[in-house]
Amino acid sequence: MNTEQQIQSFRETYAALRAEIGKVIVGHENIVDGTLIAVLAGGHVLLEGVPGLGKTLLVRTLSQVLHLSFNRIQFTPDLMPADILGTNLVMETPEGRREFRFQKGPIFAHLLLADEINRATPKTQSALLEAMQEHSVTAGGEIRRLEEPFFVLATQNPIDQEGTYPLPEAQLDRFFFKLLVTYPSADELTEVLSRTTETQKVEIKNIVSRDQMIELQQLVRQVPVASHVKDYAVRLVMATHPKTETAAPITNQYLRFGSSPRGAQALLLGAKVRALTQGRFNASFDDIQAVVLPTLRHRCILNFEAEAEGITTDHVVHQILRDVPRDAAAVAA
Numbered sequence: 001m002n003t004e005q006q007i008q009s010f011r012e013t014y015a016a017l018r019a020e021i022g023k024v025i026v027g028h029e030n031i032v033d034g035t036l037i038a039v040l041a042g043g044h045v046l047l048e049g050v051p052g053l054g055k056t057l058l059v060r061t062l063s064q065v066l067h068l069s070f071n072r073i074q075f076t077p078d079l080m081p082a083d084i085l086g087t088n089l090v091m092e093t094p095e096g097r098r099e100f101r102f103q104k105g106p107i108f109a110h111l112l113l114a115d116e117i118n119r120a121t122p123k124t125q126s127a128l129l130e131a132m133q134e135h136s137v138t139a140g141g142e143i144r145r146l147e148e149p150f151f152v153l154a155t156q157n158p159i160d161q162e163g164t165y166p167l168p169e170a171q172l173d174r175f176f177f178k179l180l181v182t183y184p185s186a187d188e189l190t191e192v193l194s195r196t197t198e199t200q201k202v203e204i205k206n207i208v209s210r211d212q213m214i215e216l217q218q219l220v221r222q223v224p225v226a227s228h229v230k231d232y233a234v235r236l237v238m239a240t241h242p243k244t245e246t247a248a249p250i251t252n253q254y255l256r257f258g259s260s261p262r263g264a265q266a267l268l269l270g271a272k273v274r275a276l277t278q279g280r281f282n283a284s285f286d287d288i289q290a291v292v293l294p295t296l297r298h299r300c301i302l303n304f305e306a307e308a309e310g311i312t313t314d315h316v317v318h319q320i321l322r323d324v325p326r327d328a329a330a331v332a333a
Helices: 001-022 027-042 055-066 081-085 122-134 188-197 210-222 227-238 251-253 261-277 285-296 304-309 313-323 326-332
Strands: 045-048 071-073 088-091 096-104 111-114 137-138 142-144 152-154 177-180 255-257
Touching: 001 027, 001 055, 001 210, 001 261, 027 045, 027 055, 027 152, 027 177, 027 210, 027 261, 027 285, 045 055, 055 071, 055 111, 055 255, 071 137, 081 088, 081 122, 081 137, 088 137, 122 137, 122 152, 177 285, 227 261, 227 285, 251 255, 251 304, 251 313, 261 285, 285 313
Parallel strands: 045 152, 045 177, 071 111, 111 152
Antiparallel strands: 088 096, 137 142
16 A cells, blocks of 8 residues: 555544544534544543543543444442452462462553543552553563553543642643643534434444554654654743743743653654645644644643733743744754
8 A cells, every 4th residue: 555545544434533533522523633643653642521421432432443342431439449450369270279369450452541530549540650651550560561562541620629639740741742622512412412412322433443553653653753843843832831931932831841752752753644634644833733722722821820811821822832943944043
């Protein structure tokens, strides 16, 4: 299969995934696109929104169309790391001897839904750190590899503060995108009511298998990025670092910390996926700009002044986009 055929096949698969998810999820096109881009790039997604907006339903539907193994964990304050990773149990053999055997936890799946992740304590949240970065689990003194592909799709509620624990920056940084799920419009809400309060049933088809998903991810990695486009991504990330020569003015005013190198990696990979969905085999400035908000909004840490004035990271990132020119020559000038 030549490059043009691969691009066409990628576009058709992507469109089929969107259409199948659209049978269940009403509206939220940006959320669906963002989730699919992150998954095809091999990244994890944090979905934030008030209860009842379809975050969990989106992940469940995604697990059906991807034909991958799926597990769900409901995070609660009393959840322990062993409840996620697994534990060694004493088992009796047919010969009557007793031995330790590792009982795998729900993390051993291709797609893991971490529901209301901010309800678990930091001790339990940290159980995901190694899995999200290394795709492996260390338990009982042994490293166990997770089967590829592996994705964590987490949800959290931004308004309920009692009994919740904010995610540490180290864990936020491991999420490829942070997507904000908003309320539906009147027309979308009407359609939701029609689908959920009447007798119609929806059958979801499997679109992508495990092997196909790995092939799609490999194709994403092959998409070239011109040096000037890569330089633009670097300058955007560098502009988020306060008290440096490359910092944007708004960064020095409102940020304590900026994006890590993972942010730059996510910018390029997200741009590559978007380029393929547009039928191109090269990432452009527009592709970078299209993914910059979900990439950087959770990697920019606000200072006290920003929080006191009600400034959001989205506001800061939008201003950085305006301040950082596409042309590197404009910076030198």
